[in-house]
Amino acid sequence: MEWLISEDPIIACSSGNNENTAISLLRISGLKNFKLLNSLFNKDLNNLVPRKASFIKIVDKSHVIDEVVLTFFKGPHSYNGENILELAVHGNPINVRRIIELFKKHGVREANPGEITYRALRNNKMTLTQVEGLDTLLNAGSIDLFDNGMSHLSGELQKEYLNLRDSYLNLRGAIEILIDFSEDVGEEQSSKLFKDHFENFKSLIHILKRRTRSPRSHLLKPKVVLLGVTNAGKSTLFNKLLEEKRSIVSEIKGTTRDYISEYFSHEGAEFQVVDTAGLRESEDEIEVEGIKLSKELYSDAFYKILVINPFLSDELGVDSLEADAVVFTHSDLKGFDDKVRDFDNLSGNSKRFSLGPIGPLLELGPIGPESKTGPIGPESKLGPIGPESEIGPIGPQEGGPIEPLGLLKNHIYRKYSDLMAEKPILPDRQRNIINSLATMVDGISQLIDGVNDPAILSNEINMLDAEVNGLLGITTSDDVLNNIFSNFCIGK
Amino acid sequence: MNKNFYDILIIGGGHAGAEAAWAASEFNLRVGLVTMPSIPIASAPCNPAVGGVGKGQVVRELDALGGLMPILADYAGIQFRILNESKGAAVRSTRVQIDKELYAEKAEELLSERKNLSVIRESIVDISLNENYLVTAKSGELFSATKIIITTGTFLNGKLHTGEVQNAGGRFDCGPSVSLQTLVKETGNIKRFKTGTPARLLRDSINFEVMDPQPSDPLAFNFHFKNRDNKRAQRQLDCYLTRTQPATLELIRENKEKSPIFNGQIEGVGPRYCPSIEDKAFRYPDKDGHHVFVEPEGLNLDTFYPNGISTSLPVEIQEEFIRTIPGLEKAVIAVPGYAVEYDVVDTTELNIALEHKKLPGLYFAGQLNGTSGYEEAAGQGFIAGINAGLAVLDKERFILNREESYIGVMVEDLVSNERDEPYRLFTARSESRLFTREDNSYFRIGPYRKKLGLDKEIDAFIDGYFLEREILIKLVKKTGFRATKKWSKHFEEQKYGKIQENITLEELVKRSHLDPEVTLAYELKRMGVNFLPQVVCDIANSLKYEGYLERSINQQKKLSKLKEKKVSWTVLSENVNISFECRQRIKKIQPETFQQLSMINGIRPATLAYVASNRV
Numbered sequence A: 001m002e003w004l005i006s007e008d009p010i011i012a013c014s015s016g017n018n019e020n021t022a023i024s025l026l027r028i029s030g031l032k033n034f035k036l037l038n039s040l041f042n043k044d045l046n047n048l049v050p051r052k053a054s055f056i057k058i059v060d061k062s063h064v065i066d067e068v069v070l071t072f073f074k075g076p077h078s079y080n081g082e083n084i085l086e087l088a089v090h091g092n093p094i095n096v097r098r099i100i101e102l103f104k105k106h107g108v109r110e111a112n113p114g115e116i117t118y119r120a121l122r123n124n125k126m127t128l129t130q131v132e133g134l135d136t137l138l139n140a141g142s143i144d145l146f147d148n149g150m151s152h153l154s155g156e157l158q159k160e161y162l163n164l165r166d167s168y169l170n171l172r173g174a175i176e177i178l179i180d181f182s183e184d185v186g187e188e189q190s191s192k193l194f195k196d197h198f199e200n201f202k203s204l205i206h207i208l209k210r211r212t213r214s215p216r217s218h219l220l221k222p223k224v225v226l227l228g229v230t231n232a233g234k235s236t237l238f239n240k241l242l243e244e245k246r247s248i249v250s251e252i253k254g255t256t257r258d259y260i261s262e263y264f265s266h267e268g269a270e271f272q273v274v275d276t277a278g279l280r281e282s283e284d285e286i287e288v289e290g291i292k293l294s295k296e297l298y299s300d301a302f303y304k305i306l307v308i309n310p311f312l313s314d315e316l317g318v319d320s321l322e323a324d325a326v327v328f329t330h331s332d333l334k335g336f337d338d339k340v341r342d343f344d345n346l347s348g349n350s351k352r353f354s355l356g357p358i359g360p361l362l363e364l365g366p367i368g369p370e371s372k373t374g375p376i377g378p379e380s381k382l383g384p385i386g387p388e389s390e391i392g393p394i395g396p397q398e399g400g401p402i403e404p405l406g407l408l409k410n411h412i413y414r415k416y417s418d419l420m421a422e423k424p425i426l427p428d429r430q431r432n433i434i435n436s437l438a439t440m441v442d443g444i445s446q447l448i449d450g451v452n453d454p455a456i457l458s459n460e461i462n463m464l465d466a467e468v469n470g471l472l473g474i475t476t477s478d479d480v481l482n483n484i485f486s487n488f489c490i491g492k
Numbered sequence B: 001m002n003k004n005f006y007d008i009l010i011i012g013g014g015h016a017g018a019e020a021a022w023a024a025s026e027f028n029l030r031v032g033l034v035t036m037p038s039i040p041i042a043s044a045p046c047n048p049a050v051g052g053v054g055k056g057q058v059v060r061e062l063d064a065l066g067g068l069m070p071i072l073a074d075y076a077g078i079q080f081r082i083l084n085e086s087k088g089a090a091v092r093s094t095r096v097q098i099d100k101e102l103y104a105e106k107a108e109e110l111l112s113e114r115k116n117l118s119v120i121r122e123s124i125v126d127i128s129l130n131e132n133y134l135v136t137a138k139s140g141e142l143f144s145a146t147k148i149i150i151t152t153g154t155f156l157n158g159k160l161h162t163g164e165v166q167n168a169g170g171r172f173d174c175g176p177s178v179s180l181q182t183l184v185k186e187t188g189n190i191k192r193f194k195t196g197t198p199a200r201l202l203r204d205s206i207n208f209e210v211m212d213p214q215p216s217d218p219l220a221f222n223f224h225f226k227n228r229d230n231k232r233a234q235r236q237l238d239c240y241l242t243r244t245q246p247a248t249l250e251l252i253r254e255n256k257e258k259s260p261i262f263n264g265q266i267e268g269v270g271p272r273y274c275p276s277i278e279d280k281a282f283r284y285p286d287k288d289g290h291h292v293f294v295e296p297e298g299l300n301l302d303t304f305y306p307n308g309i310s311t312s313l314p315v316e317i318q319e320e321f322i323r324t325i326p327g328l329e330k331a332v333i334a335v336p337g338y339a340v341e342y343d344v345v346d347t348t349e350l351n352i353a354l355e356h357k358k359l360p361g362l363y364f365a366g367q368l369n370g371t372s373g374y375e376e377a378a379g380q381g382f383i384a385g386i387n388a389g390l391a392v393l394d395k396e397r398f399i400l401n402r403e404e405s406y407i408g409v410m411v412e413d414l415v416s417n418e419r420d421e422p423y424r425l426f427t428a429r430s431e432s433r434l435f436t437r438e439d440n441s442y443f444r445i446g447p448y449r450k451k452l453g454l455d456k457e458i459d460a461f462i463d464g465y466f467l468e469r470e471i472l473i474k475l476v477k478k479t480g481f482r483a484t485k486k487w488s489k490h491f492e493e494q495k496y497g498k499i500q501e502n503i504t505l506e507e508l509v510k511r512s513h514l515d516p517e518v519t520l521a522y523e524l525k526r527m528g529v530n531f532l533p534q535v536v537c538d539i540a541n542s543l544k545y546e547g548y549l550e551r552s553i554n555q556q557k558k559l560s561k562l563k564e565k566k567v568s569w570t571v572l573s574e575n576v577n578i579s580f581e582c583r584q585r586i587k588k589i590q591p592e593t594f595q596q597l598s599m600i601n602g603i604r605p606a607t608l609a610y611v612a613s614n615r616v
């Protein structure tokens, strides 16, 4: 963790350097002056006007290495408070490498991941919450997640933490008044003051806690998992979601024996969809293992889809499992509607969204004029919408009727964007602190109802101090810092 | 040798000075206590009481240290009370109403008994530093000393206010001590504080019938270890409780412009924690009444002190508003209330022994350090007195830790932070108040006293205390109850709860619904074993708080790495990334660790976060 204290000038390519691009952006941070590098340019760097781009040549012993655009940001008015040189160089990785090596020979060190940003933290340009927001933003797999990171980066979350700290300080004040000044303030009044402040603090904590309730994995890499008995049509649906034939489809039961996963995008969010081994009694060790895995994947899934072929009898009780959506397959077969009606009262989670049927293959086209849920436009290729669809009304919207697959994807996305609308707090560090604060506060609640010794209460309340300050980044150890910054890409 | 040469000369015979003289004269050194001729030693210019929340703890710490105040308070005590009784042992405090005449008489008597201590009745007008300190009295008499302890209270540039009437003076009946200022100015930034006192009322003019009497509590322990039989030295009197009325506050609000506090006549900052009635009336406009404790000033004095209505309004208005209070309708003012403004020295210039950093050998203690209260003054007096003595003898400094004592808390607070209002101790100032209790003061502080190796009598008492403690701990861990019918019945009778399996006495005492002191005392009595009641309380509460204490100690440990992190104030105070205000404070206080930095008033979270993530 030497780098936490290092003041070396550092260099990194901030625009990613894996492919040939037109331009790569190099940043050099922490130069105290230009003595080290002045000989490497064809103009005197001391004449640079801060924040003004100049066209300049990089030279090595009068040999021109590259022609670049250079901008100087003078500390403390820079991204991280240090002097920063930004070089827009020609983007060939070979060229980028050569330039970095050249600067390294002249006393500039290659930066560690996140080191340039770490210096922003060190120089009070950013709070830890902001840094963590930046991390979220840079690694976001969806626009919503990006926005989430952005709002934390802009300091919104920090404001709420400051708010929490104020409430905490008030609470501490109140308990001290209860102990030290109740003769002056009055016994009743000081107890009430304490109760009010405690309730206020507690509710703030629980509001924050609600924002940590969705598992991180759901937010970062939402998994859509298909589950059903063998031959239900999971792989068929999987391929449709991906719009490509990725998983083997066959009438042989137990075709899929290990799970397969792929990504699809919808509304700017990326989802991982997982096709699993169909459920059935089996002797085959590998298949048994696969089935076990299916169930695990399903139970951890962000979005659970139960795939049911209504013509198959369900001996395993699969159709009573909890699900976000139930998809009925084989709608093209005769008697489908009657069969599906048997499922009207699915005993599992009552709030499931049931959708389908979805025809066997995209090409196989429209079916079911007997559809219950109203008119499907003539152009619809994919036929009727299932009996319990919660997404109504289905009908022509802009661009015509929505086919069930689109509905399903919308529903998946809706669940995701609803979670994101709760403004979830993602960084593990903050989640852990918030959850431990909530546990501690609930413990204090119990003490208030039980022992009610103000000296003990205040002792316990004082112990929250470290956590509250931790949220604000006041009490962070080197390990924590190291952990956070090692997540960053080089050049940030 | 010059007859006027002293090893240690204490200037000011208030509570700080008396305690300093008592402590310093324990060493075999020549000690002098110079004090104004007109004022009794250790007199009580304000509330005639010793102790109180957070302060009772200090008096008990002083007793474990061999101090004077606990002896005087026991001797002059005419009403004993336990404050915060319902709030848990950790914050319980003793408060003793004193007969202020007896208190001062006893102080004079005990100090005069010390052979190596001279009490000198002079007013000091000048102090200068040559090889030694040279001290000039008003009479022209000269003294010299190697160590000086200044404890002149509110007398530095003191100014009294009652309505528009202003007088120079440190108290009602005496002049200020102006000339010392020149010296004190050199010690750094001078600030101006104010404090006030209510009118004294004549006994015969008060109708006690309509007030609630507050009798002395026979269960409150005496302060001094030799009085552990808990007999009171004096006859006990009642105090009385009444309340201000809406009309009282209305009257005060109507006369705002006549109050020196609000019309700009007083510039000094008053204590937020012991406010005048004017402060209360304006600061809490929603409240329509406050407690007033009507307290006797002595067995033979016919004046009463109405605690809670300190004021500097003109006398006529004082009388008018006092007469709106039930029981005081016909009250006659013997001495009007007044406020006093005075200079205080900048204690951040002092080290942890209360010695000036740039003027070695010069110590400061008491109200001129910006504190308020007799106990605070006495606590500092002890620290300054002992340390001056140790310094003369070239011995190591005597420091009480903030984790273990309120005196330690106070001294550290004083020297590490600038005051912007008078400093008063209360329990919240201690981070470890589950430990810094009244009941375990001998356990906490005794060993410090022993290390001084001064007075064999206390040492013997403390040894005995520790021995009893050890035996009792063994006893509670080893004795217990079997889960039999017999004990089941006993548990039921005593409302101890169920007895499912064998249980030790320790476990019983820890049961959260029981009062640990009562339970332990009862069980010991039932077994027929006798322990010092103080030891019983100490152990009972130690058991009760053990778990909580451990948790907080563990947490402290986790944090201590950061707390002990060294910071460089020079670097910080020049860092443009820290707000100007914070840098000014950092430059002033010169913190050396993260802990000290975080204790500076007004340091912003951003600055702390910045330092936490930095190696500066």
Ligand SMILES: Cc1cc2nc3c(=O)[nH]c(=O)nc-3n(C[C@H](O)[C@H](O)[C@H](O)COP(=O)(O)OP(=O)(O)OC[C@H]3O[C@@H](n4cnc5c(N)ncnc54)[C@H](O)[C@@H]3O)c2cc1C
Pocket (backbone or CB within 6 Å): B011, B012, B013, B014, B015, B016, B017, B034, B035, B036, B037, B039, B040, B041, B042, B043, B044, B045, B046, B047, B122, B123, B124, B125, B151, B152, B153, B154, B155, B170, B171, B176, B177, B180, B195, B196, B197, B274, B310, B338, B339, B340, B365, B366, B367, B368, B371, B372, B373, B374, B377
């Ligand atoms: C009007 C008033 C109201 C107060 N109100 C409160 C209150 O509400 N709450 C509270 O907690 N405390 C209050 N106090 C404070 C309390 O009285 C003091 O904190 C305490 O007495 C301080 O002790 P000390 O030893 O520092 O100073 P003091 O007790 O003031 O003693 C100072 C001593 O120095 C001597 N002296 C001064 N100048 C010289 C000199 N030049 N030469 C020789 N001797 C000198 C004086 O004779 C005096 O004996 C009040 C004090 C006053 C005066």
Ligand SMILES: Nc1nc2c(ncn2[C@@H]2O[C@H](COP(=O)(O)OP(=O)(O)OP(=O)(O)O)[C@@H](O)[C@H]2O)c(=O)[nH]1
Pocket (backbone or CB within 6 Å): A228, A229, A230, A231, A232, A233, A234, A235, A236, A237, A248, A249, A250, A251, A252, A253, A254, A255, A256, A257, A276, A277, A278, A279, A329, A330, A331, A332, A333, A358, A359, A360, A361
């Ligand atoms: N007619 C008709 N056939 C379908 C439909 N959906 C799936 N099938 C057929 O049903 C059979 C099984 O489909 P798969 O998608 O392989 O089923 P699976 O659930 O993945 O089965 P396993 O991997 O063995 O668990 C294939 O022959 C599909 O063509 C449908 O809606 N209509």
Ligand SMILES: [Mg+2]
Pocket (backbone or CB within 6 Å): A234, A235, A236, A247, A248, A249, A255, A256, A275, A276, A278
């Ligand atoms: Mg399959």
